[in-house]
Amino acid sequence: MTTAAPGAVVRYEPRGAARELFKERSSEVVIAGPAGTGKSLACLFRVHLAALHNPGIRCLIARKTGVSLTSTTLVTYEKKVAEDALARGIVSWYGGSAREAACYRYSNGSVIVVGGLDKPEKIMSSEYDLVFVDEATELTKTDWESISTRLRNGVLSWQQQIAACNPSHPTHWLKQRTEDGTAKMLVSRHKDNPAYVNADGTLTPKGVDYFNKLDNLTGVRRLRLKDGKWAAAEGQIYEAWDDAVHLVDKVPHTAAWTRWGAVDFGYTNPFVYQDWWEDPDGRLYLANEIYFTRRLVEDHAKQIKEVLFYPSGQPRGQVPRAIICDHDAEDRATLERHLGLSTSAAKKTVSDGIQAVQSRLKVQPDGKPRLFIARGALVERDPELEAASLPACSTEEVAGYVWAVKPGNAGGLKEEPLKKDDHGMDTMRYMVAEKDLGARPSVRWLN
Ligand SMILES: Nc1ncnc2c1ncn2[C@@H]1O[C@H](COP(=O)(O)OP(=O)(O)O)[C@@H](O)[C@H]1O
Ligand SMILES: [Mg+2]
Numbered sequence: 228m229t230t231a232a233p234g235a236v237v238r239y240e241p242r243g244a245a246r247e248l249f250k251e252r253s254s255e256v257v258i259a260g261p262a263g264t265g266k267s268l269a270c271l272f273r274v275h276l277a278a279l280h281n282p283g284i285r286c287l288i289a290r291k292t293g294v295s296l297t298s299t300t301l302v303t304y305e306k307k308v309a310e311d312a313l314a315r316g317i318v319s320w321y322g323g324s325a326r327e328a329a330c331y332r333y334s335n336g337s338v339i340v341v342g343g344l345d346k347p348e349k350i351m352s353s354e355y356d357l358v359f360v361d362e363a364t365e366l367t368k369t370d371w372e373s374i375s376t377r378l379r380n381g382v383l384s385w386q387q388q389i390a391a392c393n394p395s396h397p398t399h400w401l402k403q404r405t406e407d408g409t410a411k412m413l414v415s416r417h418k419d420n421p422a423y424v425n426a427d428g429t430l431t432p433k434g435v436d437y438f439n440k441l442d443n444l445t446g447v448r449r450l451r452l453k454d455g456k457w458a459a460a461e462g463q464i465y466e467a468w469d470d471a472v473h474l475v476d477k478v479p480h481t482a483a484w485t486r487w488g489a490v491d492f493g494y495t496n497p498f499v500y501q502d503w504w505e506d507p508d509g510r511l512y513l514a515n516e517i518y519f520t521r522r523l524v525e526d527h528a529k530q531i532k533e534v535l536f537y538p539s540g541q542p543r544g545q546v547p548r549a550i551i552c553d554h555d556a557e558d559r560a561t562l563e564r565h566l567g568l569s570t571s572a573a574k575k576t577v578s579d580g581i582q583a584v585q586s587r588l589k590v591q592p593d594g595k596p597r598l599f600i601a602r603g604a605l606v607e608r609d610p611e612l613e614a615a616s617l618p619a620c621s622t623e624e625v626a627g628y629v630w631a632v633k634p635g636n637a638g639g640l641k642e643e644p645l646k647k648d649d650h651g652m653d654t655m656r657y658m659v660a661e662k663d664l665g666a667r668p669s670v671r672w673l674n
Contacts, residue, residue, distance in 0.1 A: 245415065271303060304331075319331070358388040371388075486548060487550075487662075511658065
């Protein structure tokens, strides 16, 4: 497919589900399949070409959080879809304002607004002809339905909202929508991606690399991201976890709340810092999370300081009552030195810690669990983890955090977690163990 609008050169060869997407006129479309099949690229081209060919239309590209949209989907848009149009000034970037959402403006009057459903007021105050939501399984059904009320700009002769996603659990609301006929499902496969698979089915050199990465995945992540199955995790440790219950948009902390920090050190594996708030009833809320590989402790310390302090040195809210750490003595000393705060050693026993987390996840008679994670908690997405399809924050670990299978035993589960993709889960357990299983030390300023 080569286009079109005066001056802008775009070459793109859609295959399979990507090709079908360009012919599809249903008002709701879901393009789903394993990681790396070309779903995001296809949807971005769909929106970009529609904007180029149809003067004056209004489009939206969204993801659950604005931060993740910028670091993933919009990078692909700028580098692989609109690079030439941006360079020639056919498309220009407008950074937005306090009230207005950011957007790409086309010289023919078309607009692509971009933003996260975590700041709905900005993107929901407009009307659109065409909407693309990436990683749409992160949305709530209400998010998705509220988008449909904005699809009435009426400049394009058809209005459409497109979701791209990897498979999630088998009863996910988005999959159910395609099963009851509300949305049209397009199944995307690796053979649809010419960057990885040649027309004769053999892999390209890039494809060989990519499949090597996918081959390292295990369990439910492998089933979903490599095999493309809407699969449930077997032996999931936190079975009670439910995005609809445990994820919140905002942590409503006040001066009456207590702040905590928890750390799991790592370099090749992710380093994790979790910024927890405890409400006066003892419920824990994860407000900010640093989850990053291949950075030095001192660099993490800088980022933690940005979370905890204003540039003036004034605490944002308050200083954590304790910073509970994994036991590495050298890393702890480095972190303390660069933060100027003391840390304490985590209570690391596994089985009682897991039980304590499990009991916090249960919904109590007041209708709430005792542990929540804020959707936008992740401070910065690690592109290396993203490229390897590995979890990039704690919420992405939960589904794959499973009991280990006893070697040589047909299907029996060991009473210990599989030691893989568990860094956020360990950190969360340290936090909960601190509160529920032991005595509490407190943070001192080090001078
Ligand atoms: N039709 C295509 N032609 C060239 N490259 C493609 C095509 N489809 C996908 N790719 C490339 O393959 C990689 C994965 O595509 P992406 O859209 O990010 O996959 P997904 O969203 O399914 O995980 C990207 O680098 C993308 O540019
Ligand atoms: Mg994608």
